[in-house]
Amino acid sequence: MQLCQYPSQSRIRRFTLEAIQIPIVYNQYGDYDPDGLLYVLEQDSQRIQREALRRFQQTPPQPYEEVQPLVLRVNLGDTVKICFRNQLDRRLSIHVQGLAYDVATSDGTSAGFNRDSTTDGEIEYTWYADTEGVFLFHDMADPRSSEEATNVHGLFGAVIVEPPGAEWFHPETGEEIESGLMADIYQPGKPAFREYTVFFHDELEILDKDGNPPVDHRTGMPSSTTAISYRSEPMRNRMPLSHDPADSGEDISMSSWVYGNPAPPILRAYVGDPAKIRLVHGGIKETHVFHLHNHQWRLEADNPVSTIIDSITISPQECYTLDILYGTGSRNRVIGDVIFHCHLYPHFHEGMWTLWRIYDRLEDGTGKLPDGTPIPALLPLKDRERPPKKDKMHPGYPNFICGEVGKTPRQPPCGVLDAEGNPVVCPTPLEEANFVENAAPWALYTDTCPCHTTGECSRCGGRGKCCESEEKHEASEPSPEPDEKCGDCEPYHEIDEKCSSCEPCTEPDEKCGSCGPCSETDKTCGDCRKCRKIEKKCENVKAFEIALVQAKLTYNRYGWHDPEGRFFVLKEELERCGGL
Numbered sequence: 001m002q003l004c005q006y007p008s009q010s011r012i013r014r015f016t017l018e019a020i021q022i023p024i025v026y027n028q029y030g031d032y033d034p035d036g037l038l039y040v041l042e043q044d045s046q047r048i049q050r051e052a053l054r055r056f057q058q059t060p061p062q063p064y065e066e067v068q069p070l071v072l073r074v075n076l077g078d079t080v081k082i083c084f085r086n087q088l089d090r091r092l093s094i095h096v097q098g099l100a101y102d103v104a105t106s107d108g109t110s111a112g113f114n115r116d117s118t119t120d121g122e123i124e125y126t127w128y129a130d131t132e133g134v135f136l137f138h139d140m141a142d143p144r145s146s147e148e149a150t151n152v153h154g155l156f157g158a159v160i161v162e163p164p165g166a167e168w169f170h171p172e173t174g175e176e177i178e179s180g181l182m183a184d185i186y187q188p189g190k191p192a193f194r195e196y197t198v199f200f201h202d203e204l205e206i207l208d209k210d211g212n213p214p215v216d217h218r219t220g221m222p223s224s225t226t227a228i229s230y231r232s233e234p235m236r237n238r239m240p241l242s243h244d245p246a247d248s249g250e251d252i253s254m255s256s257w258v259y260g261n262p263a264p265p266i267l268r269a270y271v272g273d274p275a276k277i278r279l280v281h282g283g284i285k286e287t288h289v290f291h292l293h294n295h296q297w298r299l300e301a302d303n304p305v306s307t308i309i310d311s312i313t314i315s316p317q318e319c320y321t322l323d324i325l326y327g328t329g330s331r332n333r334v335i336g337d338v339i340f341h342c343h344l345y346p347h348f349h350e351g352m353w354t355l356w357r358i359y360d361r362l363e364d365g366t367g368k369l370p371d372g373t374p375i376p377a378l379l380p381l382k383d384r385e386r387p388p389k390k391d392k393m394h395p396g397y398p399n400f401i402c403g404e405v406g407k408t409p410r411q412p413p414c415g416v417l418d419a420e421g422n423p424v425v426c427p428t429p430l431e432e433a434n435f436v437e438n439a440a441p442w443a444l445y446t447d448t449c450p451c452h453t454t455g456e457c458s459r460c461g462g463r464g465k466c467c468e469s470e471e472k473h474e475a476s477e478p479s480p481e482p483d484e485k486c487g488d489c490e491p492y493h494e495i496d497e498k499c500s501s502c503e504p505c506t507e508p509d510e511k512c513g514s515c516g517p518c519s520e521t522d523k524t525c526g527d528c529r530k531c532r533k534i535e536k537k538c539e540n541v542k543a544f545e546i547a548l549v550q551a552k553l554t555y556n557r558y559g560w561h562d563p564e565g566r567f568f569v570l571k572e573e574l575e576r577c578g579g580l
């Protein structure tokens with residue numbers, strides 16, 4: 001950063017834009033809009049059209065990653081000159097919402113007595129970047145919401161006004177970029193941050209891979225499609241693994257172990273990275289509720305007493321900046337996949353969801369997901385501590401999780417107890433090696449110790465000592481044979497404190513690293529470190545054993561019923577009645 005370098009108030013940023021019409025493929029299952037419309041930078045136009053058409057001709061049609069809503073970035077104080085070259089056979093325009101401009105020349109409409117600023121040729125618009133934030137632009141030559149118009153086919157984008165002096169770079173290559181949904185933003189005097197642009201849009205005109213309107217196989221009824229940034233992952237495409245209802249539940253239908261990554265762009269970061277989500281409603285039909293798990297932001301980012309929220313209702317053409325509190329992973333520094341979605345469940349079901357993937361180890365571009373998909377590099381933010389490199393016992397999320405591609409994901413270790421109070425699933429050695437220091441059965445990979453998170457621990461007065469004292473306390477208890485190594489199953493018994501009864505652990509020793517055979521280890525040994533902690537914690541806890549039951553549920557004497565009623569009962573009630 002250079003001191004005393006104030007931004008010029010007269011800087012002019014120029015962009016030349018085109019509108020192109022191509023089929024937009026919304027997911028790997030081949031759902032597509034045959035009449036997709038998008039704004040592109042002139043220099044990218046030919047490449048995007050060529051590659052998008054090439055992938056559209058595959059069987060089934062496949063998406064092209066550069067087909068995405070156009071996002072431009074400028075600095076506060078810039079004058080923005082947009083040269084719009086319309087080569088399509090219809091009048092089009094670019095109308096920006098929220099930036100200052102002269103309505104006589106740059107409104108992008110044909111309204112009232114104002115000069116017509118739509119075009120069937122070439123026109124220049126001038127906008128003034130007088131406010132930081134994110135601003136939608138879209139076509140106002142045809143403002144209808146019908147399928148003959150432009151909006152439902154994707155003709156919108158956004159301009160982000162960054163702080164004075166800020167610069168933006170590609171998160172994978174570090175190169176300066178002129179457009180893109182994702183960027184790393186470096187700004188004078190403040191921490192760098194990950195910037196993610198997320199467009200919600202809805203009621204799309206979509207055909208399936210065979211060119212037919214999509215049908216939900218569960219109901220036989222036509223199925224709508226809702227999207228994030230020209231991609232959609234509707235549940236209708238994620239076929240159940242079997243006829244067992246247990247194989248079509250929420251934990252299966254959104255599992256990347258079973259189906260791979262969802263289609264909408266996945267946000268990526270290292271735990272702790274500062275992050276802003278630029279949320280845009282590009283559509284013009286329905287209101288949505290953006291809901292992000294495990295993270296929060298203030299309704300008014302610059303107001304320190306503003307309400308803290310984790311969901312926000314967004315109406316057509318609104319935009320918000322979500323300045324994520326405490327950065328990626330929030331205060332408890334969670335790693336892994338965090339879902340975000342429209343909280344109106346039909347929209348969620350119709351495809352409006354994706355993930356924020358939070359890494360624990362450096363991704364240098366050589367890694368692969370368990371299904372073999374390459375993991376693109378993610379450059380660490382330069383003003384933050386570099387993430388640690390991977391090693392055999394720390395292969396980076398999700399490669400330490402015990403799972404098999406295409407199979408039902410197993411339950412998290414230590415999460416569910418059997419009738420004797422022992423965990424149904426014990427961690428594999430590889431999983432346990434990646435637990436946080438103060439792992440608890442409900443928080444294995446996220447640090448919930450107040451000393452590390454809020455600094456407000458009631459036990460140690462926030463001095464950060466309670467974890468140490470906990471360890472000492474444990475050490476003072478009679479420890480079950482503190483055998484650090486068993487000899488024949490190194491290195492895992494550096495992790496386990498005791499090995500006398502953990503035979504299942506020895507088998508995968510020879511194989512582990514790829515985690516393929518790790519499921520063999522989850523035959524409950526009942527003797528891992530976490531199991532013992534659970535037993536200790538259970539001493540002062542009243543436990544309820546609750547069964548989730550699926551059975552016919554009759555609602556009235558006329559026989560109205562739900563053949564697949566689902567409800568909770570106490571286990572003893574179930575036993576008292578002799579089952580269902």
Ligand SMILES: [Cu+2]
Binds near residue numbers: 287
């Ligand atoms: Cu919605």
